[in-house]
Every structure is written in structure tokens, then in C-alpha cells.
Amino acid sequence: MPGHRPAHPYVGLRVTQDGRVRHELLPNGRYVEARGPRERAYLGRYEVTGDHIDDRDDTGFTADGDFVDGVLHHGGMILYRR
Numbered sequence: 001m002p003g004h005r006p007a008h009p010y011v012g013l014r015v016t017q018d019g020r021v022r023h024e025l026l027p028n029g030r031y032v033e034a035r036g037p038r039e040r041a042y043l044g045r046y047e048v049t050g051d052h053i054d055d056r057d058d059t060g061f062t063a064d065g066d067f068v069d070g071v072l073h074h075g076g077m078i079l080y081r082r
Contacts, residue, residue, distance in 0.1 A: 010048055014072045014079035023072070023079050031055060 007027040015022050022034040025046060035041040044057035051067040053074065065074030072079040 008048055010053070010067060010072075013082045015082045016077055016079055021077055021079065022082075023074065025053075 008025070011025045011027050013022060013024045020036055024032050025048075026032065029045055029047070031042075031044055031046045032040055033042040042057045042061075044055055044061075046053055046055045053065050053067070053072070055063045055065075055074075063075040065072055067073075070081060
């Protein structure tokens with residue numbers, strides 16, 4: 001398919017150990033983050049460069065992080081692939 005890019009290997013769901021924060025990277029360059037019972041607490045765009053990620057939510061808030069051995073260290077949290 002013309003213009004089709006394969007999904008980035010970091011696409012998918014990552015969750016804090018306690019399950020309270022769920023951060024899902026979608027294949028279209030968007031993300032959705034759930035906090036506790038709020039399933040769509042934050043929505044926005046992300047960009048991955050190497051093992052570094054930059055997020056900008058739809059309100060303009062930005063955060064960044066790094067993938068270390070597949071584990072996402074992001075905004076002071078550690079999120080594991082689910």
C-alpha cells in the first residue's frame with residue numbers, strides 16, 4: 001500500500017506496575033493515556049527517535065521519556081509492556 005509505514009516496535013500498551021496509568025502508543029502517531037478510572041485522561045501525538053519519545057497532548061502539555069530494554073521511563077513513571 002503506497003505511503004504505508006510499518007508500525008514502530010514500541011507501538012502498544014504500557015502500564016505502571018500498579019496498573020493505575022495505562023499509556024498506549026497507537027500506530028498512527030497518536031497516544032491515549034488512562035489514569036485510574038479515567039480511560040481517556042490524556043490524548044495526543046508522540047514521536048519516537050531511537051529510544052527517546054516526545055509526547056504532546058491535545059492541550060499542548062509536553063512530556064518525554066526513554067525506552068530502556070523495552071521498558072518506558074516516562075514523566076517520572078516506569079511503564080511495562082502489556
